[in-house]
Amino acid sequence: MRLRCWLVFAVCVVWSFTITAAIEPISTSIAVGMAAAITGFLASYQNVLYYFQECCRPEWISYNKTGLKHDLDTKLFGQHVAAQVILKAVTGFMSRENPKKPLVLSLHGWTGTGKNYVSQLIAENIYQKGMSSSFIHLFTATAHFPHEKHIDLYKTQLQEWIRGNVSNCARSMFIFDEMDKMHPGLIDSIKPYLDFYDNLNGVSYRQAIFIFLSNAGGENIVEVALDFWKAGRQREEIKLKDLEMALALSVFNNKNSGFWHTSLIDKNLVDFFVPFLPLEYKHVIQCGLAEMGTKGLVPKQEVVELMAQDLNYFPKEERVFSMQGCKIISSRLDFYIN
Template identity: 25%
Template sequence: MTNLAAFVILWMLIAETSIGPASGLSQSDWDRWASAAKSTFEKAVDVGKDSIVKLSTAAGKVVNHVKDATLGERCNKRWIIANTSGLEQTLKASLCGQHIAIKHILASLGQLKRDFKSKSMHQPRLFHFYGGRGTGKTYAAQIVIDHLYRQGEYSSFVHVFSPAKDFPDRTMDYIYASRLRQKLIKLVSLCPHRLFIFDDFDKMSLLVNLALKPLLAKSRVQEFSRSIFLFMGTGGQERIMSTLISLYRDGASRDTLTADSFRQSRGPTTGTCGADRICDAGVDTTLESRFVDVPFLPLERAHVECCLKSAARRLSCSVEQYQDRLTKAVDFRKYERWEFAAAGCKKLAIQLIDVCL
């Protein structure tokens, strides 16, 4: 059995990975992988000495282990997992008070696994997450990342851009746009299944439009047909609040509200780049019209308590005895008869870490 195991693993390594001593790998790496192989096959032997199927399965696991360690992340379904069922479960369990966001994220991303297998062309997915601080935009993006890519936020297929870090000089928007365009073209040529996140989009909408509009034109859209673009910003948060209060005043309940209720709250982004960016009122709005608008609503007390319980579950921490104290640490502001968390759940998360760790 031992000789058979050794033969199977050697054959699969050569056939599947083209790895051998000539590859220049260190002796310590080979020793580590050999140890893993031995352990895996010992378990297979214990389960059933006469089962060649179990042996092959075990050998396949070893091959995957070696490929992962030597080749790193690759553009295939082993690394781009597109776990849409897990995405749905986590969003519904953890993204508190944002039923509109959950609906639109799932509607757009729910077919990713099927699309990954399909060879037909798709439109790139363009999301615009907008709303106040602490309402869950970044958290929702993190949930998406964790369920689309095996490596999560450390995946080489996830790219985050922010104006302060990547585009600090406000006089260089046109130069930045050219560089960004070339970078994106190169990245999708290596693997089209990428997620591009533009944080603080309100402050760089001109730059992003200059870079992306030519890439997403009909003549080139196929190159980016399997990519996801996520634009996040706080633009329109005051209008979201005033719209929400008006709807509440008219007797609407929160769970009946839709994205259309807040369509005007977003306000213009294309061509209005904030006080600290140069702007061009003549920028075409074609790109913006293709956004899936996802408003994030201000959180009420019940939603903050939901955040607390959700975060406690993730930390495997019991917080019942601290719940009142932690909730009181959140600053609530009153608008007529309704109270909303000034900064959502951000401060709560810090308080919870102090309690649980």
């Protein structure tokens, strides 16, 4: 679009000088020379324009594995299982020029454990503009698809939106929040775009990324974490295999999970179900210190501890896991800082 505007400008310059030349012939050579110079510049250096306006090119979309690993290690707290799975999944997918299917990640856990934040970290290490990129599309079930009676309309709109944006850029990312509140029929409507097809009606979806966020499975994941704590075992001993059964029971068999009776499960179209553990007191402290730094303040342990102590934890007596996680820390900190 920007290039076309410059070309139109060049034509206008030629036209303008040509009219001038009709009155003042001596200007003809100047007009032709200037027009040729502008046109030549645009033809030879059109790639320069791509640095000023986001487009679907490597200058704007390029995976940074080192950056993602660093961010997961230093900015995501208490999620050693999720961090490992996500790094391997994204790296493996982005390293293939022609993957067999889109990457589909389903992130599960209680609110405030880092699911939305991880989506942001992935975006920041693929797209130059991060979550502000025009190639990232966020849908929230309760905001975008609130009325069950309009499900057929939502299906059509969602399919057209995905088709149109992938046609515009194969490396598009789609994030669906509140998947546990999403109508199963609506989930099934996007199934063709997640499958092993070379293309659908001339459009290939193989390079796209789909991320589903859900609270479904959170209670079962908490039970596993509690069992490890009661047994005196370290949190870091928890492995993906310890959580897979908990996710299977809650996500696949729970009619309130959003995935219940959808063909995404039957067809094995979700590449990874990623569990997010409940956060402990020490993780809330880490989140608080990091948030103070984000606000441009000098991190103060005593301020963050005062805030963390006033939050709710469970079990009630032992106060092991935070009920809100890190979700409300930004707003709570303002109160204690002031």
